[in-house]
Amino acid sequence: MEINFGDSSFLLICSALVLLMTPGLAFFYGGMVRRKNVLNTLMSSFFICGLASIMWVLIGYSLSFGDDIGGVIGGLNFFLFNGVGADPSALAPTIPHELFAAFQMMFAIITPALITGSLVGRMKFSALFIFIGLWSLLVYYPLAHMVWGGGIIGSLGAVDFAGGDVVHISSGVSGLVACIMLGKRRGYGMMSYKPHNIPFVVLGAALLWFGWFGFNAGSALNAGPLAVHAFMTTNTAAAAALLSWMFIEKIKHGKPTILGAATGAVVGLVAITPAAGFVPLWSSIVIGAIVSPICFFFMSVVKAKFGYDDALDAFGCHGIGGIWGGIATGLFGQTAINSVAKWNGLFFGDINLLIAQIEGIVITVIFAAVMTFIIIKVMKLFMTIRVEGSEEADGLDVAEHGETAYPAFNGLD
Helix, strand or coil, rough: CCCCCHHHHHHHHHHHHHHHHHHHHHHHHHHCCCHHHHHHHHHHHHCCCHHHHHHHHHHHHHHHHHHCCHHHHHHCCCCHHHCCCEEEEEEEEEEHHHHHHHHHHHHHHHHHHHHHHCCCEEHHHHHHHHHHHHHHHHHHHHHHHHHCCCCCHHCCCCCCCCCHHHHHHHHHHHHHHHHHHHHCCCCCCCCCCCCCCCCHCCCCCCHHHHHHHHHHHHHHHCCCHHHHHHHHHHHHHHHHHHHHHHHHHHHHCCCCCHHHHHHHHHHHHHHHHCCCCCCCCCCHHHHHHHHHHHHHHHHHHHHHHHHCCCCCCHHHHHHHHHHHHHHHHHCCCCCCCCCCCCCHHHHHHHCHHHHHHHHHHHHHHHHHHHHHHHHHHCCHCCCCECCCCHHHCCCCCHHHHCCCCCCCCCCCC
């Protein structure tokens, strides 16, 4: 095992790209909320850059990629990055071990930030801070270990190129459980919650798309042909999903919207994440084109039917998009593209990969849902996690942070 400077340069850049996604997500979410909650929404993503980074160095990397304990969690052998240095590791043999750990840290930052889209406008910031810390410890690190660190999901033969299970399904399902337990926003269903700044949403989506190349191509862990292939499948799926969402809106409402186009691009990126380094390029068009109608259905029909207040559709976008992406990997995966997949997908005549993918998805959904339920149940015993009705009416920017994004605005938003 020898350090390759080209691979190392590539992964350094990819790590920075993935970090940029979290402020990008903050803008994506921030533009969708009302102006009195924009700073709280931005802060809900941005503070995680601090909390998750420190937790990762202290204990997160070790619990995710340390010596296997029971197929569920890693040991403490890398506590405080002990032994994580300049030499390569078995996980990424051409880059420094510390660089692999840094790249993975960026995933640990953005994943819990995705959950916050389900909770905007009603959760105390202090409660959110504690929730994110506990969720990282009890959900993200075990799942990262189960899928990528030698744990139970990986041993089933399930594959997840860049985080369908670990990032999107886990955060989406947790967002759904958390928003149901938190309760609906004040006046939900009786008043309209319109996005206050759609240009913010487009800026955020653009930063996410840009950063996603680091997310998916970087997950090849070297600057070789697989990274190039993941780069192309990523862009192609996003493009197909963007067009597909516009087409749905044109048929349903007579006009395509920029908000819809941005959402379509993001769900396409979500869906290709687990599949990017396993499926042929043509199939990424199919994966992207199909994810938009699936997510659109969940966001508009299913959410309305069950009445849960998933404010910014973290579940509809990341949970459902991630599940479709995991299944699609089982349909279109090819061992010729990436030998990490033990079998070809169902489309190429083998059902084993699809079965393994579904098993992995089921474990992820159950684990994330149960652990999130327990975390919030226990937190409620010790603290109030929801803001007062009057604070919700005033907006969380003032109530929780003592700031306003637009001081000149004095309307009734």
